[in-house]
Amino acid sequence: MKQTLARGLYGWALRLATPLYLLKLWRRGAAEPLYRAHWGERLGLYRGPAAEPGRLWLHAVSLGETRAAAPLIAALRAERPGLRLLLTHGTATGREAGQALLQPGDAQAWLPYDTPGATRRFLRHWRPAVGVLMETEIWPSLQHSARRAGLPMVLANARLSEKSLRQGRRLAALMRPAAGALSLALAQTEADGQRLAQAGVPRWERSGNLKYDLRPDEALLARGRAWRAALGRPVLLGAVTREGEEIALLRAFQRRYAERSGAERPLLLIVPRHPQRFDEVAGLVQAQGLSLARRSAWGETPPPEAARAEVWLGDSLREMSLYYGLADLALLGGSFAPLGGQNLIEAAACGCPLLMGPHTFNFAEAAELAQQAGAARRVADLDEALAQAQALLGEAGAERSAMAQAAQQFAAAHRGAAKRMAARILELMPA
Structure with missing residues (x-):
């Protein structure tokens, strides 16, 4: 009951803040025009019919996560030729860098604002087979919608500092269910994995850090x-x-x-x-x-x-x-x-x-x-x-x-x- 109430209050707070969020994006778009592109995607609104199901969805919020995702995407394609990818982002630098990782048949979009309606519309439109979130990107409404849709969710290259763990504990009614909706966390270090478990992640493994696999240009x-x-x-x-x-x-x-x-x-x-x-x-x-x-x-x-x-x-x-x-x-x-x-x-x-x-x-x-x-x-x-x-x-x-x-x-x-x-x-x- 407490978790349902917390998630409901969180959802309503974000709905009320949506105009301010969109205004902030518009202002940032003055310097980085890509922020003003594809606005409907920020609200889970997409043109055309629903996508063919079965894509692997990977979310890399910004430039650093997108660059770290590059060797992972290459390894996924090597193991599964013909893999169709949905790549989502939250920042203009991330989306611009992500364009170089796409192949024919792939798609790219903004991850919608974390309101219940937007996340449900996102998943209904794209119908991915698996969701992969990079590093720290755990969102309460998105995780709840994924669990209801039966979508396996993985936190890759996962990390969690002591400071973030303490902050999460103060919002445990909201963040613990979100962490618990993950199918698997692939942690950078043993310490990260232990903290993720304390945050509510049910299953984790130490896999190392993708940034070591990045090669210099x-x-x-x-x-x-x-x-x-x-x-x-x-x-x-x-x-x-x-x-x-x-x-x-x-x-x-x-x-x-x-x-x-x-x-x-x-x-x-x-x-x-x-x-x-x-x-x-x-x-x-x-x-x-x-x-x-x-x-x-x-x-x-x-x-x-x-x-x-x-x-x-x-x-x-x-x-x-x-x-x-x-x-x-x-x-x-x-x-x-x-x-x-x-x-x-x-x-x-x-x-x-x-x-x-x-x-x-x-x-x-x-x-x-x-x-x-x-x-x-x-x-x-x-x-x-x-x-x-x-x-x-x-x-x-x-x-x-x-x-x-x-x-x-x-x-x-x-x-x-x-x-x-x-x-x-x-x-x-x-x-």
């Missing part, structure tokens, strides 16, 4: 290394930074190199996590009195004036391999503020050594393993990070080279999750 990696060779000075990367970290990094950079001329400083390269913040971060750089060059302003080769800039802004999408190839050393975004850290595995696969802040709970095991392997180091704050960076980019260059080699070995040692997960998901599919 070799062409972009080579281009980045060529740019680095042409620059003739070290490059320090702020990798996938979050709000608040850029200004702190710029100030720490100014303090560390205040007595040095521009030619004696490394090039500071900043790649923000969210595209809508590119202009904001450019403004922060200029407000600090630093000369700026933006990646979006040139094509295959940086112009001479860019080479003289103190800061480069990586304001492009799907070029992280280029940026890691360009960098001698990276500072892990999201780890210098209490945000849990960004994906450090991609940097390791590109052979880029890392300095991590104190907050890496989103990738706790990977951070610990990278540190043990010598691919990454933990620092207390950005001032310590800049101090270590100065040493590693200077006289301690041999240590940095050893870290780069250790990074590639660390990434290669943990591959194989995609094949394991594909086998378990296909067991739930009709023959």
Whole structure:
């Protein structure tokens, strides 16, 4: 009774908030036009007759989850040729990246807003055979509708931090039934699996992390290394930074190199996590009195004036391999503020050594393993990070080279999750 009441109140709250949700999407669409496309799908409304049943439905909410899904989709297709896929997303960057994963016969849509009616309409229209949610995407109304429809649901590459577990306990009447509606969770780590079980997931297995199976784009990696060779000075990367970290990094950079001329400083390269913040971060750089060059302003080769800039802004999408190839050393975004850290595995696969802040709970095991392997180091704050960076980019260059080699070995040692997960998901599919 308590769970039914909680789900009912949740559904009504989302219905009442729907106009605000749509207004938010419209505003985001001013910078990212894809948000203004296919609006009916956000409400579970689709054109044309219902789809032919039997697709494998995979939901990858944003860019990171979509990229992580790529090796899983490849493994699924290798095991089941002719597999028809429905790929859903919640963000414009995710949907844009997902287009490259589609083959003839596949479909792509927005995952609808999590109201009871929208989720029922979604499942009635698409009639998938199995649903796969990436990483953390458990939605109460969607899970309830899937259970009523008899749809097996898998949480792939699943993770759950201690913080998220505590938050879920405060909403146990709503979230515990949603977790309990999963057929299987394929956890990244043993600790993730244990926490998922505490959250109410009835069955889980440790399968590893799909991000280890992602391979760098070799062409972009080579281009980045060529740019680095042409620059003739070290490059320090702020990798996938979050709000608040850029200004702190710029100030720490100014303090560390205040007595040095521009030619004696490394090039500071900043790649923000969210595209809508590119202009904001450019403004922060200029407000600090630093000369700026933006990646979006040139094509295959940086112009001479860019080479003289103190800061480069990586304001492009799907070029992280280029940026890691360009960098001698990276500072892990999201780890210098209490945000849990960004994906450090991609940097390791590109052979880029890392300095991590104190907050890496989103990738706790990977951070610990990278540190043990010598691919990454933990620092207390950005001032310590800049101090270590100065040493590693200077006289301690041999240590940095050893870290780069250790990074590639660390990434290669943990591959194989995609094949394991594909086998378990296909067991739930009709023959």
